[in-house]
Amino acid sequence: MRVAEPTVERLVQYYRLLEQLREEGRLVVSSHQMGEMLGIKASQVRKDLSYFGEIGKRGVGYHVDRLYGHISRILASPQIWRIGLVGVGHLGYALLGHSAFRSDKFRIDALFDVDPAKVGQEISGVPCFHLNDLPEVVRERDIQVLILTVPASAAQACVDKAVESQVVKGILSFASTALVAPEGMLVYRVDISVELEKLLFFLKGGAGV
Amino acid sequence: MRVAEPTVERLVQYYRLLEQLREEGRLVVSSHQMGEMLGIKASQVRKDLSYFGEIGKRGVGYHVDRLYGHISRILASPQIWRIGLVGVGHLGYALLGHSAFRSDKFRIDALFDVDPAKVGQEISGVPCFHLNDLPEVVRERDIQVLILTVPASAAQACVDKAVESQVVKGILSFASTALVAPEGMLVYRVDISVELEKLLFFLKGGAGV
DNA sequence: ATATGTGAAGATGTTCACAGCT
DNA sequence: AGCTGTGAACATCTTCACATAT
CATH class of the missing domain: 3.40.50.720 (NAD(P)-binding Rossmann-like Domain)
Structure with a gap:
């Protein structure tokens, strides 16, 4: 599946935010909260993340560690x-x-x-x-x-x-x-x-x- | 009239190109030639320029000096x-x-x-x-x-x-x-x-x- | 003949609205 | 009740196609 450039751009931002949240010991975050912190609409956050499978939990939000690892793999390179x-x-x-x-x-x-x-x-x-x-x-x-x-x-x-x-x-x-x-x-x-x-x-x- | 951000981005590029063409003493340039040099489709060049009135000559192209001055005014600031x-x-x-x-x-x-x-x-x-x-x-x-x-x-x-x-x-x-x-x-x-x-x-x- | 200007079509990107889980 | 996932609606941007002017 083709991932659009604006989506990749936002993925990098999600990644950086999650890095921070992890350090703060935060366990769960919602699309609304992520959007708030990054100046992105919650629906956009969910749409971006949904391209890669169901990674959140309905009624709960996204598990910080899990989402971090997930985006990390999406952005990962096969080599240095x-x-x-x-x-x-x-x-x-x-x-x-x-x-x-x-x-x-x-x-x-x-x-x-x-x-x-x-x-x-x-x-x-x-x-x-x-x-x-x-x-x-x-x-x-x-x-x-x-x-x-x-x-x-x-x-x-x-x-x-x-x-x-x-x-x-x-x-x-x-x-x-x-x-x-x-x-x-x-x-x-x-x-x-x-x-x-x-x-x-x-x-x-x-x-x- | 609202000018879109991608259009402004390209206007700056047109402007820089025309600066060059002027120095080279070139008098006329077509949308196709400008596009060629900048990696932009000719139709896009024409659409961008058309937002600001009929500035080219049909059958001929754009007068370099005139277009340069025109874009210069579009991008101009009211102050330093x-x-x-x-x-x-x-x-x-x-x-x-x-x-x-x-x-x-x-x-x-x-x-x-x-x-x-x-x-x-x-x-x-x-x-x-x-x-x-x-x-x-x-x-x-x-x-x-x-x-x-x-x-x-x-x-x-x-x-x-x-x-x-x-x-x-x-x-x-x-x-x-x-x-x-x-x-x-x-x-x-x-x-x-x-x-x-x-x-x-x-x-x-x-x-x- | 040649190149612009532009309405319409097409492609891409964003937001809405709500069904579906937890 | 709360929040995700997503089809559909909407908005934006690009390209096409051709009428129009030189």
């Missing part, structure tokens, strides 16, 4: 993903230390840059290679995922190198630009300036003039 | 937004220097942190205040927008301070947590770990087990 981080500027450096990147689901295994001062060094314990060697290095190291924190002008060249490697399957790009990639390569974009523009657009109350 | 950046860690620092933040539509006017080594200093030319003084400082400086680059555990407290100020209207949060805000305050979230989880989920091919 090895990730290459391309572009060790401020943003790349920030991600290296980001708490979201302390996970046993993946680890940043190689850095790539073009700056001679960085290439050949270890940064936060991760070796940095030259961008030109990317296809070779990702093959050797079994890296299937790239994170791009390079300037917009350099992003497409990085995608092209990833395609050339034939082993990279997915890319998370922070570059503020469109990217073209072949069918079968999954590209997600986090575009900070787009998010800010959207916020300001709706703050001013819609289309101007 | 003053922004407060809360949390001057790696990520905050990265955003301070981010190219997306070189804009004449807004400027980062104040920093907030709790680290005594930062409070009272100027960082990249922007004064840093203590988080506790946020309500007062944003009122004095006419700051209506906050960007949160604080740990998840601190994010809600920042929102509460923003609410207390009574002048902050919008927040862009990079914290990996849900936030509750009153009606009328606009909160956008960029959740890096959620994006990564989504990518890995669909890379492995959907729900596991």
